[in-house]
Each structure stands twice: as C-alpha cells, then as structure tokens.
Amino acid sequence: MDAEYIIEMRDICKSFYGVKILHDVNFKLRPGEIRGLLGENGAGKSTMMRILNGIYSKDSGKIFVNGEEAHFTLPKDAREAKIAFVHQEIALSANLTIAQNMFLGLEITRGKYFLDDAAMRQAALDALKSLGLDLNVDTVVGTLSIAQQQMVEIAKALMQDARVLVLDEPTAALSEKEVRFLFQQMRRLKEKNVAIIFISHRLNEIEEITDSLTVLRDGYIIADGTPTKGLNSSEIIAMMVGRSVTQFFDGEKPQGTGEVVFEVRGLTNQRVRNISFQLKKGEILGFGGLVGAGRTELMSAIFGLDPIESGEMFLHGKKIVNRNPREAIQHRFGLVSEDRKHNGLILVHSIARNLTMNVTSTFIKGIHYDKAKEKAIVDEYGNKLSIKMSGMDQLCQYLSGGNQQKVVISKWLASGADVLIMDEPTRGVDVGAKSEIYRLMHSLAEEGISIIMISSELPELINISTRIAVMHEGELNKIFDREELAQYDADDLQKEIMFYATGERD
Template sequence: MQIEMINIEKSFGHNLVLKDVSLQLYPGEIHALMGENGAGKSTLMNILTGLHQKDAGKIVIDGVEKIYKDPKEAEEAGVNFIHQEMNNWEQMTVLENLFLNREIRNKFGLLDNKAMAKKAQMIFDQLGIQIPLQKDVDDLSVGQQQMIEITKALMTEAKVLIMDEPTAALSDNEINHLFAIIQRLKEKGTAIVYISHRMEEIFKISDKITVMRDGLSIDTKETKETNMEEVVKKMVGRELSDYYPKKEASIGEVIFEVKNMTAFSHEFKNINFSIRSGEILGFSGLMGAGRTEIMRGIFGLDKIESGNFFIEGREVHNSSPSKAIDNGFGFLTENRKTEGLILDFSITDNVSLPSIDNFSKNGFVDARTENSFVDLMIDRLRIKTMSAKNIVGELSGGNQQKVVLAKWIGVGPKVLILDEPTRGVDVGAKREIYQLMNELAERGIAIIMVSSDLPEILGVSDRIIVLHEGQIAGELSKEDATQETIMTYATGGN
C-alpha cells in the first residue's frame, strides 16, 4: 500500500496543530516520524486512520483519493495504529483482550477458545512473550500491556502499521524481538510509520526520517544521509549540546534508608539500600525484576510483608500514599494515565492538587501564588498548551508527563521517586528534565530514578543499583558502570 498525505491542515478550535504537512509512505519502508511533543505527529496519523478529519489537503492511497470515516474502517483496509497509550480492558483476560470484537467462532457460532489461544500463542512465541493467556490484564506490568497492544496489531494482516513509541515500556530483550518482527513485516511489504524519541532506535531501524516541528513537516531524508545532530536541530530549531547536562550538586548525608524490605506477593525480597541528599540513584534491571514494585511499596501504593524505612535517621511508616507525602516522599508513577493524572481536570488543578496546602492562606487558596507556580512550571518544562486552564487529557502524552513531574515538584519532597520520567518525552524535553533533576539535587533532594533506558541510567545517575528477579544483584558507582556490567548483573551474572 502506497500512501501520500498532501498539504494536510488541522485545527482544534483556534489552535492550529497541522499546517501544510506532507508525507509519503511506500511498501516495505520503515519511515520514522520525529518531532517534539505537540509537533503534530500523532494528530497526522489520527487523520490518516480516520480518528480525526482533516480541514484541508488530501490523502491518496494507491493512486486513489481516500478518507477513512473511522479507525475501524482503516483497520479493515489494512492500516493499523498501535497507540502510545494502552487501550486494554483491565478486568478481562489477555486472550479476551486480544480477540475483543474479532472473536473466532466455530461452525455452531460459539467461541472457539482453542483456535484463539493457538493463534495468540503463535504471535507470543514470535515476540518471545511469556504471559499466561488466562491472566487478567490488570495484573500485568505496563511493559507487558504494551506487548499486548503490539500483539493485537500483528494478529491482523496489516499493510500499513503505525507504531507510536512502541518500545517505551519494553525491556532490551523484548525490543530486539520486536525489531526482528518489524524486519520480517518489512520484507513482506508492510509499510511502517515508526514514531519514537529514542534516537538510537531510529538510526538502527528506519529507512527514512521525516521531522515535524510546530505542526509543520520540516524535512524528509534517507536515514543514511543524516545524523543525530542534524535531526535534533531540525526538531527543536536550535543546537542541543550536552545531552546529559553536568551535575554540580554536592552529595551530603544519608537522607533515606531502606532495611530488609520484602513483599513476596510482589516478588521482591531483602531489599537494602540508602540514598544521600543531592544524590541521583538509578535503578536498572530487566522487566519484571521488581523495580516498579519496590518503588510502589516504598510510597505506600502496595502492601509489603516486612521492611523499615528511615528519613534522616527517623523511622517512618508509609501506610498510604498520603502518609508517604506527609513523610517527605513524591512519586512519579510509570503509568501517568491511570495513576498520575486526573485527565478531565485542568493543568492547574493537576499540578496544585497534592500541594494545595502550600498555596492556601487561612483556609483559602491563594490563586495568585498557585497560578504563578503553575505558570513557572509550564514555562520551565516547556509544556505546550494555550493556557494553564486547558484540560490535561487534551495534551500530548509527553506533555502530560511533564505535568506529572510539575505536580511533585510542588510538594517539595525530601525524596523524589521518578519511575521512567522521560518515557514518551522528546529529546529536547528530556534534557530539560535532566537539568531540572540536577537543580532539585542541588537543593538537597534525594532522587531515585527507575529507567529502562541504559544510556539514560549511565548519563544521569551518581550511583546505580541493578535488580535481578526481585533482589539487588549489584551496585555500581558512576565511574565503574557500563552497559555491559549493568546487563551482566541484570541477567544474573557476576
């Protein structure tokens, strides 16, 4: 299938999000679509698949002008969009999610569970996925849910496959399996639009790169004819030096300590570590190693069987998230959509909600102080919005992530836990988040960062703890850490 999108324009109210955008896509081509959050990438693909209707321009498919009335029609025609945000029914099983509205039935019209399980398992085997088909999706990690989304798309005979940040929640092993699948699809003639902020992936897998900025298509080049520096400059409109900014904060005394933390129900045990003021402590490990589960236990989101927490030498009990906040903790969760934000609230409400007491006087909210702080965060994190009163659910995924970060800064924590803080965030905004982390560390805040991105772990952390199967497998200083040593520990080596 050959697709041409010519001079596409789209506005939402008075907000012009696409202007004169063109894109060509050919069979057997992996075409990377790059740009900062809010550049218009997802909107362009949503127009192609019929979720939004264009205001101007035309779409030509195999030489014929065509407009899909909705995503279902696009999918039936062979155009499938794997969205960044998960679209699973959490109270249903993996198998039920995979075949929702595409059930296989026998000659009597009854569900053929055996045939569905066989087809699903075949795709799972290709991707190297080891998830029980009868398990409830609610019990899966974010990364596992992402693999379910990818599997759904691969179960159809897609002629065009659009992938929006498909590896954001995946382990290195799962990414390698996914890339192998993508190559096989390419060889079969499938056209693939690949949206990602991970530069190393783009240059590893794509044939062409189209860069968008502020709703415009800036340039299209063969991947082999460009480089990372040129792409970044076109994305952000400026040079971007020192991708991982130098950290100036001095590391002080121990501020938080964990002793003998165990939760067999969440498959981790005997967790012992400490972190000092001004320190950025990275947590690395394969998916399922227990990184997120440990952080949720610390913050009081999940119950633990045993363990003691100490803040500045004083034992504290985080029996709930509200108690953890009172004890000086903040937690940017990996799942911003369901746990980090109230999507139908404004940016202002989301940012100020956990720290509303800081903006209150005599029982009344000081709107001037509240608005001043929110405006400062919008400017500092470059959140793309027309107004602080805009609804968070209307923002791009990356800008939503920035709102979550802003709200925890407002709490003024002593210990700030960041679980995948730059997932789905563009290259320019990533650097701004790293710089903000450094500034918080300079104020004496201890930062725990969980990340699946090894270059990020190495570039930002002062010290790195590596987990393997729910236990600490190794601890590395910044000077001693390499990708090889981290992966050795993460896979159970010494």
C-alpha cells in the same frame, strides 16, 4: 495518482481552537518500507496519525491508499483500508481474555445471533503462534505484564491482514529480548510487503530498524522519505529540534552533601528481597536493571502502595512507616510514576487542579475558595519548570508529554517533597524535553532535594546519577559510588552495569 505509494497524504492541514497544528503536510509511504516518524512532543505526529486513523477529521488536503482517494471518518474506515494501529497506550480491556480482546469489534458469528467462540479462540491462538508467543488465549489480559499486553496488541493488528502497520512507541514497555523479537517480526512483515510506520524517541532503534525518516517540527514536514542509512543521531536530532544537540547532559553531576536523608534496611515483600541502601541529601541515586528486576516494585513499597513484610525505613535518622501513600506524602515523599497518564495525572482536569491537588487546603477553607492563591501556586511552578500552557485552566490532556511530566513534578514540589522518586522520568518524552528534565533534576538536587531515579536508558543513568544501584530479580546486586563510577569510561561502565543487571556478577 501514482500507485507507487501505498499511502499518500497530500497538503493536510489541521487546527484546534484556531491554532494550526499541521501545515500542508505531505507524506508518502511505499509498500514494504519501514518509515521512522520523528518529532518533538507537540510537533504534530499524533495529530497526523489520528487523521490517518479516522479519529480526527482533516481541515483540508487529501489521503490516497494505493492511488485511490480515501475518506476516513471513523477508525473502522482505516481498518477496512488494511491500516492497523498499535497505540502507545495499551487499548485492551483488562477484564476480558486475550481471545475476546483480539476480536473485540471483529467478532466471528455463527448465523445471525451467536458468537463462534471456538473459531475466535483458534484464530487468536494462530495469530499468537505466528509471532512465537506461547500464551493461553483464555488468560485474562489484566493478569499479563505490560510487555505481554503490548505483544497481544501487535498480534491483534497483524491478525487483521494489515498492509500498513503503525507502531506508536511499541518498545517502551519491552525488554531488550522482546525488542529483538519485535524487530525480527517487523523485518518479516517488510518481506511480505507490509509498510510500517515506526514512531519512537529511541534514536538507536530508529537507526537500526528503519529504512527512511519523516521528521515533523512545529507542524511542518522537515524531511520525508530521507534514507536513514548514513545519518547519525546528531543529524537526526538537528532536524527534529532545529539546532545541533550533541550533548544532553550539561554540567557536572549533583554531588550531594553526604548527609543521609533516607535509609532502607532489609526491605522485603513478595516482590523484592532484603534491600538496603542510603539516599543522601542533594544527590540523584539511579536505579538500573532489566524489566522485571523489581525497581518499580521497590519504590511502590517505599511509597506505601505495596505492603512490606519485613525491614525498616529511616528518614533523617528517625524510623518511619509508610502504610499508604497518604503517610508517604506526610513524610514529604513524592512519586513520579512511569505511567503519568494513568497514575500521575487526571488528564480531563485542568493544570491547576492537577498541580495543586495535594495542597488544596492552602487556598480552600470551608466554602471559601481563594483563586488568586491557587493561581500564585500554579504561576510559581509553571515559571520555575517552564511549563508551556495557555493558562492554568487548560486540560492536561492537551499538553505535550514533556509538559505533562513537568506538571506531575510540580505537584510534588508544591507539596514540599524532600525525597522525590522518579520512575522512568523521560519515557515518551522528546529529546528537547529530555534535556529540560535533566537540567530540572540537576537544579532540584542542587536545592537539596534528594532524588531516586529509575531508568532503563543506560546513557541517562550514567550521565545523570550521582551513584547507581543495580537490581536483578528482586535483589540489589551492586551500588556504584561516585569514586567507582569515575574509574570507568562510558562504554565499559554500561557493560559493567549490564553484568550486574543480568546476574552475571556475583
């Protein structure tokens, strides 16, 4: 074998339940190369990486590390081969300290029976400092922000002296400053000849940080090792989806009717201060701001997840109180959370169970279970939202990210939501599914549903929203109305939003 490559996957095939997921996949990675791994949800990226990590066994094909054939049956086999993974879902234990998490399964011992806590704490501290992280290693992980947890995961991977580092959507929960820092560390590792596989749906990041691309489509390799330099976003998207996609934001923005459906006056709690805004029927009110601005916290208070210290809320002119999510649902609110896998779905349950969980009383009366009525509900929204599924009993964990998101949205539509709060609705969703979700949101607004959308992607915020509210450090700094938005071109509007998001505008 040619040891020019630190990793080579040759003719890898994998099937689940008779459905072929990977078709003779060939992948080669050189030392010191930053490779972007791209593809729509369901293209086979995760399956391919799980085979490399020893989570899944391959049906056929071979894997070589530094020219020598390797057999990965468990994740520890990959770890021993100096391949480290940082997964999209945080894999830390919330009840343990940073040091305990970093050495979970890698404990340093004194003699045969005793843990060397001092050595582990010092090694963890050194690993964090090498990344410029000023964190106390005795801090319980559950008290850290998502961004800090993500950086601890990366530090843990690097502490293992990895020669190959796989980063799965590592920037999803990071601020712009933290993304810059991560990219700086990736370049430093590249100089040390560490190979990096970088999985991301953010094409601007792919173009900036990667040397080359591997693109999967429907389980086939479309490109492997194609230099990133010289490619533009449209060309990359065309490789991913098999067609040219130059514009995701089709049609006019929803205009709304002007009728005020929901109003917040002076809402204040420990996380947000004196927030006031109106939501109109059939509009998409976008909320922008940086990480920590308080957007998600505001929506949690509105939905009854967090207490409100002062302020009022009005629905159709009538004062309401959402003391808990049950009351919010009774007032016909729906919340599509940013973390759909933990807060939006029960992954080990079926599509039917998830989609109908708020309306079970319509088909379950005492001991009578009307399965036909349940199926009718699933079919209605499955067709309306074009959910790709094998049947209503399919488990949600086997759906792509885009289809999981559609199930979450369907759950709230089935419960009759008039006000739909969507927190980062396209996070972790491929470009094709993004376009579908945009069209769906536009269609829902046209039907008269009022949508509040939180988004950290400025092009998404600008092109989807009827109006845009910008938050900074728990306060609402600015609301751009339709007429004001029309005065800017896209580049100038992004700059103006960022001025308010960073607090530079009074």
